[in-house]
Amino acid sequence: MGTKCCKAAPVPGETKVWQYVTLTKKIYMIDSPGVVYDVGDSEVETVLKGVVRSERLKDPCDFVGPMLSRLNPKHVEKIYTIKTWADDIDFLNQLARFKGKLLPNGEPDIGTVAKIMINDWQRGKLPYFVAPPRTADDKDTDNNNTDDIAVPEGLDENGLVPLEDREDEEEEDEEEEEDREAVEIDADLDEEDGVEELEEVEFEAAAEGEEEGEEEESEGDDEE
Numbered sequence: 001m002g003t004k005c006c007k008a009a010p011v012p013g014e015t016k017v018w019q020y021v022t023l024t025k026k027i028y029m030i031d032s033p034g035v036v037y038d039v040g041d042s043e044v045e046t047v048l049k050g051v052v053r054s055e056r057l058k059d060p061c062d063f064v065g066p067m068l069s070r071l072n073p074k075h076v077e078k079i080y081t082i083k084t085w086a087d088d089i090d091f092l093n094q095l096a097r098f099k100g101k102l103l104p105n106g107e108p109d110i111g112t113v114a115k116i117m118i119n120d121w122q123r124g125k126l127p128y129f130v131a132p133p134r135t136a137d138d139k140d141t142d143n144n145n146t147d148d149i150a151v152p153e154g155l156d157e158n159g160l161v162p163l164e165d166r167e168d169e170e171e172e173d174e175e176e177e178e179d180r181e182a183v184e185i186d187a188d189l190d191e192e193d194g195v196e197e198l199e200e201v202e203f204e205a206a207a208e209g210e211e212e213g214e215e216e217e218s219e220g221d222d223e224e
Contacts, residue, residue: 006031050122060114064088067121075127079120092117 006019008031019031044066046052054060065088068076077083081098085091089110095101095117096108103109120126 047118048121054115054118054122057115057118059111060118061088061092061110063118064092064114067117067126070128071126079126 005021007014015031015033017033021029021031023029041049044063047054047057047063048066048070057063068085068088068091080095082091082094085094092110092113093108096110096113099113099116101109101112101116117126121128
């Protein structure tokens, strides 16, 4: 326990092959790539389900409006400190200036902050859920109404992860990303070292062969 057995991340595409983790001599845990079946979802639904990375989206700004329409405004205000906005573009402009994401000409870099917001959604930092089916007698159809739902353990009264916990999670994500990069660099170095060692072995073998050949020639001359 407490050791890293396989790569995992709350973003699509991290797990590419089956990864086996030994639990006991006869029991293995298999971490396989996630499979999401096509059930006729729109592009927006596909992205919000976390099937597509934000970096691969042609225009990530197109998905901010649907996210804002699903989120509770008080959650958005607490996470991004933005109280009011005219539309999704106005929200992105305010968020870009707040985070200091500006282009060389001083214009807000709304594309970058849109990707940040999509990543926050996919990593669960933006609270949203779909309630289970209601009975016919229940007229409450608001998916974001949490008045009669107990707040899960570890969340505050607004259903949000406390700020200090979110900061800790961000630090852990950064550390995991650095670890993955370090592992990739070590693998590249190991491969280079292996090539160099192979070349050294081949060179030594060739040198030994030449020495043996010279010794055989000298022995033949002595016999003559």
